Amino acid sequence: MVVMQPGGFVAEQQRNLVLASTGLMLLIIVPVIAVTLFFAWHYRATNEKAIYDPDWHHSTQLEVLIWTAPLLIIIALGALTWIGTHTLDPFRPLTRIDAKREIPAGVEPLQVEVVAMDWKWLFIYPQYGIATVNDLALPVDRPVAFKITATDVMNTFYVPTLAGMIYAMPGMETRLHAVINKVGDSEGRSAHYSGAGFSNMFFKFRGLAEKDFDGWVAKAKADGSDLSQEAYLKLTEPTESEPARYFKSYADGLYGKILGLCPKPGQMCVSEMMAIDARGGQSGPEAEEAYKRLRYDNHFAREGHEAPGATGPATDRGAHGQTQPEGMKPRPDMGNPDSRGPEPGKAQPDAGGAPSKDGAKDGAVAPKQIGQ
Numbered sequence: 001m002v003v004m005q006p007g008g009f010v011a012e013q014q015r016n017l018v019l020a021s022t023g024l025m026l027l028i029i030v031p032v033i034a035v036t037l038f039f040a041w042h043y044r045a046t047n048e049k050a051i052y053d054p055d056w057h058h059s060t061q062l063e064v065l066i067w068t069a070p071l072l073i074i075i076a077l078g079a080l081t082w083i084g085t086h087t088l089d090p091f092r093p094l095t096r097i098d099a100k101r102e103i104p105a106g107v108e109p110l111q112v113e114v115v116a117m118d119w120k121w122l123f124i125y126p127q128y129g130i131a132t133v134n135d136l137a138l139p140v141d142r143p144v145a146f147k148i149t150a151t152d153v154m155n156t157f158y159v160p161t162l163a164g165m166i167y168a169m170p171g172m173e174t175r176l177h178a179v180i181n182k183v184g185d186s187e188g189r190s191a192h193y194s195g196a197g198f199s200n201m202f203f204k205f206r207g208l209a210e211k212d213f214d215g216w217v218a219k220a221k222a223d224g225s226d227l228s229q230e231a232y233l234k235l236t237e238p239t240e241s242e243p244a245r246y247f248k249s250y251a252d253g254l255y256g257k258i259l260g261l262c263p264k265p266g267q268m269c270v271s272e273m274m275a276i277d278a279r280g281g282q283s284g285p286e287a288e289e290a291y292k293r294l295r296y297d298n299h300f301a302r303e304g305h306e307a308p309g310a311t312g313p314a315t316d317r318g319a320h321g322q323t324q325p326e327g328m329k330p331r332p333d334m335g336n337p338d339s340r341g342p343e344p345g346k347a348q349p350d351a352g353g354a355p356s357k358d359g360a361k362d363g364a365v366a367p368k369q370i371g372q
Contacts, residue, residue, distance in 0.1 A: 007161035116155035116168040118238035119197030134203040135244040139213040156192040197240035224248035
């Protein structure tokens with residue numbers, strides 16, 4: 001029922017959309033249920049006054065009613081969906097504070113950077129230089145622009161009284177624009193299963209008057225600690241039922257490093273990888289240095305869990321053969337039959353190398369990877 005009690009303009013429009021859609025569908029559901037019950041009662045076996053007409057098969061008026069009414073409902077629902085999808089696009093900046101007030105010219109939205117962690121929420125306020133854990137406060141009637149990401153597991157950011165749920169994904173950024181119009185406390189949550197601590201992945205959401213919000217920020221600066229890079233790495237360790245925490249400062253560029261999957265010293269960020277790829281790669285000493293900065297991502301290779309097709313540049317191991325995995329039946333439409341290996345007991349045709357006892361060609365290797 002919390003969805004039916006919105007505290008912000010976006011949540012109010014979503015509530016209205018739910019009510020309008022439900023009402024339109026009830027225009028069909030209620031009459032159909034009523035007529036079904038009436039027919040069951042009126043044409044019961046003991047009612048001898050009911051007209052029995054076994055040869056009846058068609059009524060133009062009834063057909064028109066049966067098809068026209070649902071069609072009109074579907075058109076109305078389609079129109080509501082089309083309008084609501086564009087009006088409530090989470091990436092679209094707000095133009096109104098509520099149904100009666102437009103956003104005044106020159107008002108700067110509050111910026112909040114949201115990070116879904118295991119199993120807690122980190123909120124960064126870049127305009128105020130503070131950060132909090134499991135405590136989100138917003139001033140009433142001020143538009144808010146959220147930037148949302150995650151550390152390692154996909155999740156969803158959801159404050160039912162504020163707006164709809166938005167996915168948080170590692171290495172990607174989603175956005176949400178919203179506004180809170182009422183003073184009061186409610187609850188935010190994770191709405192996507194993300195492991196053992198998911199059940200307690202809640203945070204407190206506060207709608208505060210402007211003066212009270214300024215006091216909340218001042219308290220966080222006075223009582224909070226420093227969220228250094230080391231403190232953040234400690235914070236990323238999985239914890240459950242994490243209490244609210246406050247930080248009076250945070251490491252420079254912290255959100256960008258989280259988004260770029262490079263919060264640890266020496267890691268290469270995704271943006272730098274993309275820049276190297278855009279230049280066509282690297283060679284020489286620069287490539288060797290870049291490779292060293294990427295070795296942190298080889299944990300699967302070190303543990304011996306790399307994919308069967310992994311090759312030397314990624315894992316420091318030689319290329320694997322193209323043997324058909326045990327238990328898989330090759331299909332005739334899978335492409336190059338040579339990639340599925342020879343049939344058991346049958347030597348492979350010579351194509352530049354002599355077949356060995358198990359049917360594989362001597363000296364055959366997997367195709368070279370890009371940049372190898």
